Amino acid sequence: MDMEKEKIRRKVKSIKSLPTLPAVAMKVSKMAENDKTSANQLGKIISTDQAISGRLLRLVNSSFYGFPGRISSISSAIVLLGFDVVKSLIISVSVFEMMEKGIIGLWEHSLGCAIASRIIAKRIKDCDPEELSVAGLLHDIGKIVVSIQLTENYEDIKKLIKEKKIIFYEAEKEVLKFTHEDIGGWLAESWNLPVSLQEPVLCHHQPTKAQSAKLQTSVVHLANFLVRSVGFGSGGDPWVPKLNRKAWDLLGLSFQDLEEIIRELGDELESVEANTLCESAD
Ligand SMILES: [Fe+2]
Numbered sequence: 001m002d003m004e005k006e007k008i009r010r011k012v013k014s015i016k017s018l019p020t021l022p023a024v025a026m027k028v029s030k031m032a033e034n035d036k037t038s039a040n041q042l043g044k045i046i047s048t049d050q051a052i053s054g055r056l057l058r059l060v061n062s063s064f065y066g067f068p069g070r071i072s073s074i075s076s077a078i079v080l081l082g083f084d085v086v087k088s089l090i091i092s093v094s095v096f097e098m099m100e101k102g103i104i105g106l107w108e109h110s111l112g113c114a115i116a117s118r119i120i121a122k123r124i125k126d127c128d129p130e131e132l133s134v135a136g137l138l139h140d141i142g143k144i145v146v147s148i149q150l151t152e153n154y155e156d157i158k159k160l161i162k163e164k165k166i167i168f169y170e171a172e173k174e175v176l177k178f179t180h181e182d183i184g185g186w187l188a189e190s191w192n193l194p195v196s197l198q199e200p201v202l203c204h205h206q207p208t209k210a211q212s213a214k215l216q217t218s219v220v221h222l223a224n225f226l227v228r229s230v231g232f233g234s235g236g237d238p239w240v241p242k243l244n245r246k247a248w249d250l251l252g253l254s255f256q257d258l259e260e261i262i263r264e265l266g267d268e269l270e271s272v273e274a275n276t277l278c279e280s281a282d
Pocket residue numbers: 139140169180204205
């Protein structure tokens with residue numbers, strides 16, 4: 001591990017009370033790694049936590065997914081979406097409350113990014129749209145830590161965003177010397193998420209740094225750009241981040257694809273109404 005990474009790790013670790021996963025998510029993490037675990041067994045464990053399983057079912061049955069009202073049990077959600085996706089959704093619903101306490105609009109931004117990532121991934125070979133949608137959902141998870149645990153620095157970051165008209169990420173670099181990417185990447189690693197989910201979280205602002213999940217990282221990078229461009233939710237600053245040319249080229253999309261993606265995104269965001277968002281949260 002290089003010195004820089006070690007330094008950031010120590011800094012992030014020194015932040016008091018990083019979001020810890022609920023006990024059920026920890027158990028699910030362990031069980032999902034075992035090939036012999038069945039969807040039924042995993043479903044039973046998740047169902048022991050009523051609050052989490054309730055939120056999870058509401059999310060998968062909301063218009064966020066294409067099968068509203070059709071998934072009646074956690075084990076059928078697992079069969080439909082896979083272990084990793086369900087595990088990551090549990091993380092997402094667990095941290096949702098924290099999200100709203102931190103940056104207003106971050107949940108909507110994250111949900112928008114999840115939807116955009118899924119739409120883009122459907123057009124990219126070797127990308128799993130459901131996995132990409134959770135990568136989009138989790139990509140800014142580090143911002144929760146910055147806004148809730150590093151409150152003094154967060155005030156400085158907000159000031160800098162206004163004064164210098166820079167994006168959140170740039171302001172973090174000046175104030176903290178590390179960013180929500182580093183924090184999110186570290187969290188994703190400590191929660192044992194697959195690399196295909198870790199790298200989009202760790203590198204979504206600098207997609208060329210991704211090593212083994214270049215495509216997935218570029219998808220989330222483009223999704224983040226599009227959701228900010230259409231102004232859905234908030235990432236904590238009023239600016240649209242730059243689109244990385246190499247990431248765009250790597251995806252191999254045409255401008256016609258882009259037009260269709262934007263149209264589809266607009267339709268889907270419209271159907272994710274405010275009440276759906278609230279319902280999936282309580
Ligand atoms: Fe970000």
